[in-house]
Amino acid sequence: MVAELEHRTSLVDKLLAEQAQLGTAVEQFSDWHDRGSHDEPLQARHYRSLIPMVRPKAGEQYAFEVNLDQCTGCKACVAACHSLNGLDDDESWRDVGLLVGDVYIPYQQTVTTACHHCVEPACSNGCPVLAYAKDEETGIVRHLDDQCIGCSYCILKCPYDVPKFNKKRGIVRKCDMCHQRLAVGEAPACVQSCPNGAIAIRIVNVSETVAAATSDASTTPTSTYSSGGHLLPDTVSSGYTRPSTRYISSKPVPDTAMAVNAATPPVEHTHGPLVIMLVLTQFAAGTFLFAQSNALVTWIGTAIASLGIGASIAHLGQPLKAWRCFLGLRRSWLSREIVAFGGFPPAGAAAALGFIPSWWVAVIGYVCVFCSVMVYVDTRRPFWQMSQTLPKFFGTGLVLGGALGACFGLVAPGLVLAFTVVKLVLELLYLSRDEEQHTRTKRLLLGPLKVWHFSRFALGMTGAALMLHAPVAGLLVLLAGEILERVIFFRGGAAWRMPGHA
Ligand code: SF4
Ligand code: SF4
Structure with a gap:
């Protein structure tokens, strides 16, 4: 009996002694973690x-x-x-x-x-x-x-x-x-x-x-x-x-x-809705410049501006959220452009109704166009520098606004011819720029965009010549030429890239 009691006591003692060495669950987890578990990614000790x-x-x-x-x-x-x-x-x-x-x-x-x-x-x-x-x-x-x-x-x-x-x-x-x-x-x-x-x-x-x-x-x-x-x-x-x-x-x-692909830069995105928006809003600004408060011309200018601004909505992935675009006014030229254009068609309607002279609307229109210029200049793409973008955007207004004015006898057709020739020459001069940063765009203009480039000049010259004899036909051909110029502006506006970006 005594021997059996001694045996039980020693078993309990043994179990107690063994338990004392086990450690708490937290200690065991900590040990396991320090040793590194098999569930841990093999590379863990490297990336730490x-x-x-x-x-x-x-x-x-x-x-x-x-x-x-x-x-x-x-x-x-x-x-x-x-x-x-x-x-x-x-x-x-x-x-x-x-x-x-x-x-x-x-x-x-x-x-x-x-x-x-x-x-x-x-x-x-x-x-x-x-x-x-x-x-x-x-x-x-x-x-x-x-x-x-x-x-x-x-x-x-x-x-x-x-x-x-x-x-x-x-x-x-x-x-x-x-x-x-x-x-x-x-x-x-x-x-x-x-x-x-x-x-x-x-x-x-x-x-x-x-x-x-x-x-x-x-x-x-x-x-x-x-x-x-x-x-x-x-x-x-x-x-x-x-x-x-x-x-x-x-x-x-x-x-x-x-x-490795620097010698073959990719043709950039066309941004069709932006092409339409830019050309039409600049056309509208030029229309008011030459409207001389003619009611019909100012109504046409207002309609063109509205169409252009409407086209820009097709560019947005989330158009229903666009009302928030004023939030970036302090630092974003795009925000400023959108807000400025919001006042353009109402100003045009006010001029058409005789409340304000049309040249006031021209000033508003050109402020909007200047915001458009800055939207692209601010990207630092070499083809969109101020020296390229400003003459193009302001020039489109002069050419198309002047051509519409010529259709109504408000502008001499010869003046439209002069505007067009100067604009085409300035566009052509870009090819003579020899700074390294323009290489990619020049490769595009003389490579995959060669036919577009040639067609743009052909349309410009034809439209300018037509202005002298058939102003309406001249206006339509000039409009096509300006649209093509803007397509080239986007497709040829080679972006800066890191290696690996197509
Ligand atoms: S600029 Fe802003 S709103 Fe526009 S796509 Fe980029 S993140 Fe979106
Ligand atoms: S690298 Fe990144 S942080 Fe810098 S401008 Fe581009 S998206 Fe913005």
Whole structure:
């Protein structure tokens, strides 16, 4: 009996002793986590060093850092971004391209690229409805999908071809640095998926980023590529948006390197509704300029302005939200243009009813046209510089408004002929520009757009000649010529791009 009691006691003691060594469930989980679990992604211990473990302090922000030495162009980052963000089939927020040298400096380098979460984001500064937000703490530039009206202006503004229009949703979308993952210490999809750890998130000092972006120095003391204030060779000057991304490489990147497809730039989007809107509103402004308060002509001018403004609605992916376009008035030329055009047809009607003289409406019309000019100048596309856009937009008003005036005997047909010839000569002179930045557009004008370009001049000359004998026919031919000029304006307006963007 005593022996049996002793045996039971020792068993209980043994069990108690064993239990004392087990530790709590929390301790066990902590141990398991520290040892690394089999459920954790195999790459976890690698990518932990690729993201910061602390949040940015005041004056700092997150930025992509791409180690070119490590990028093999495998596109795992592109696939992971697509999959993790649930993108549609034809959507991509990250691209991989190829930089190549020339015959004198052979060079080849794959480049992965996405949004550069710029210090001065052009996309955000141009948006008429404030559908972008730069996070004050992290510096991540986020697109607010539910605010977007799908006007695509941010696509024209971003010099890195980052925001992408999603036809199905009628809005634009772009990379947000997987901010929700970063907020809980997880790596963005591209960072996590790269088998070579070529992409990292770093914390950068905003003042230093701005200084590097605006520096003319040909090299920096570090291995960061920053030649003459460009993110990479053959990209827009970084002084425009102050991109935060850093490309680093142990090999020097030749300044003469170019995207492999630089010699064959893509023909840009036509933007049909914008072509109609611009030509008709400029036609209307010119009509009021020569109307001499003729009631019929001012009514025609009002109708043309209304048609033009109506056409612009077809350009929007979310037209029902367009009433909010005044929100960006302080910084967006597009917002100013839309608001200004809102007063144009009512002013025209007031002139037609005899309340105000038609030249007042001409002044309002040309203020609107000036806003249109600035919408395109502000994109920094070389073909849309002030010296090109202003004469084109103001000239269209003079040519078409003058031609309509000639049909009513208010303008001498010879004057219309002179306007047209001057405008055509100015357009032709563009081909003599020899700055490097105009190469892509000139390649388009003399390549895939050659026939369009020739037809535009043929229509202009024919319309001008017809004005002398058959003004109505002349007006119609000139109108066709101006529409073609504007199609070329959009299709030939070669965008700045990063390597990898078609
Ligand atoms: S890269 Fe383009 S889309 Fe991204 S923040 Fe800069 S301007 Fe905006
Ligand atoms: S409203 Fe226009 S500019 Fe703003 S985000 Fe949408 S498409 Fe871009």
